[in-house]
Amino acid sequence: MIHSILFDREKCVACVACSKACPTRAIRVRQGAVQLKTELCIDCGACIRACPHDAVTARTSSPFDLKKFRYTVAIPSTTFFSQFGPDARPAQVAHALTRVGFDAYYDLSWMCEMVGRAVDTYLSDCKGPWPKISVTCPAIIRLIQIRYPDLLAHLVPIETPRELSAKLIRRKLSQERGLPPKDIGVFYTTPCSAIMESILSPVGLEESYFDGAFSTAELYGPLRKALRTGGGPAVEPSFSPKGLGWAIAGGESAMMRSTSTLAVSGMRDVTYVFDRIESGKFLSVDFIEAYGCPDGCVSGPLLIEGRYAAKRTMQRIIGTLGLPNPVKEEKVRSMFREHFFDLEDEVKAREIKPLTRNLRQAVRLKQEKAELMARLPGKDCAACGSPNCETLAEDILAGEAVEEDCVFVRLEQLAGAGGQRRGAARARKAGGGAGRKADP
């Protein structure tokens, strides 16, 4: 599996900020270097946000990648429009993409509205298990794959608006311009590492319809300049206000006819809710929209604008769009029946290999772990390089660390050795001479 998270060894000072921020405890700092346990990483980008030294980034596309194609098109995320202030209209921002290296852009908001309608149609015919969970945030799907395999059956098996848009535009451009599909480069402007990862290693899809994704933060400078220097398009295309609402947690749920929906965001809150769904709670909820980032995509780790400013901008932009004709429900229903929206593949669990599959051994390891935990200080300082004492105990059992990695354990050993030395000296002075010589 290819991950989108990249560590810059030059910039990294081997502090433990990323390790402590990681919701799946996938990061260790050993011998002054960061190690990623790739089987645990869900590419949520918490480490990117946490790093004070700018040493964690995402593997995103560069202008060089555009040269591989005869025709390139950018699909801006709905969040993209929240980055340039409330006065920059979506039509202007999208048009400016054609002045920073792309031949064209393709709108995503109407597809969001269509997918929202499709999910609503799905919910009305669906037999459970409840609640159904949105597949919009790739970090959440990956979290479910590694930690909540029971919840896989709760996922709504409907493809994301971004992949459906990429599939459509490639087909459309290929026909219109008479180009082979592989000569058309389709790129996303991503707010996060998780979507980049969903392009590199898709789930529920054999291969992504995207050729790559640009970090919104990296496009920001050139786009700002393009907005300042150039005018907008001659005819402004329309955007779906409901679709743009997907940038903020709750936007997707707002499209459901069911009033029993829940939007949850931020990994802590998501795990809180998922733990309870696993215990059979939240059964009366129809639909859960869950995001790894607080408030949804508007706080993605690859954005420039702060979360509150971005949210406010988005709400103001949606307010100014008026009420264009909504997507025709009958059309979505017939596309739904023709399986246009279906996820191509089943989402499967990603099993983390346990230390043992033998129950007796597992019980013994659990006891050993409890004994280790009793000897560790429980301060969760992470100075050892594991994110907390419990993880250090697990790493010791896995043979990846030793008890002496803990500074408190080492201090105690030093004090213990010192104490013995002093004790021996006293014994010699007293003429006892019985004390065995302490270690030098």
Add this chain to the structure above:
Amino acid sequence: MTGLHERSWPGAGERECLYRETFRIAGNDYEHGGEVAARIKSIMKELGIDPGVIRRLSIANFEAEMNVIMYADEAEMEFSVGDGAVWVVLGDRGQGIPDVEQALQEGYSTATAEMRARGFGAGMGLPNIRRNTDVFQIESTPGTGTTLRYAIYTA
């Protein structure tokens, strides 16, 4: 005393215990409601128990724990792991259940049909515990307390 024996509960000698831990639950302690069920769930995850078994036992444990918090004074939940099953014995001191048969009836509750379709409205949660376990036994003495025993086969 009323009792109900559906499937046999093996004697102490018949089941080999690999792991056992007992948890205290206090009546009316809504603040910590569900914590024992959550701790047992994480123990089962740590021991690599089958996810389906974990899910079923966690649902049963949560219902049982909340029953204690809502209706009893205090209780001890004993969780044990055997080679072929996970077991729970929950003995509470409290008001007891006057009519166990009635409390065990599916839908003995005031919940709506829709809630029931979604697994809610199981009254005191007893039918939900029974539905999710392979072995289920209840004994109750009004004025003294209730003892629940339930298990799920793992092999």
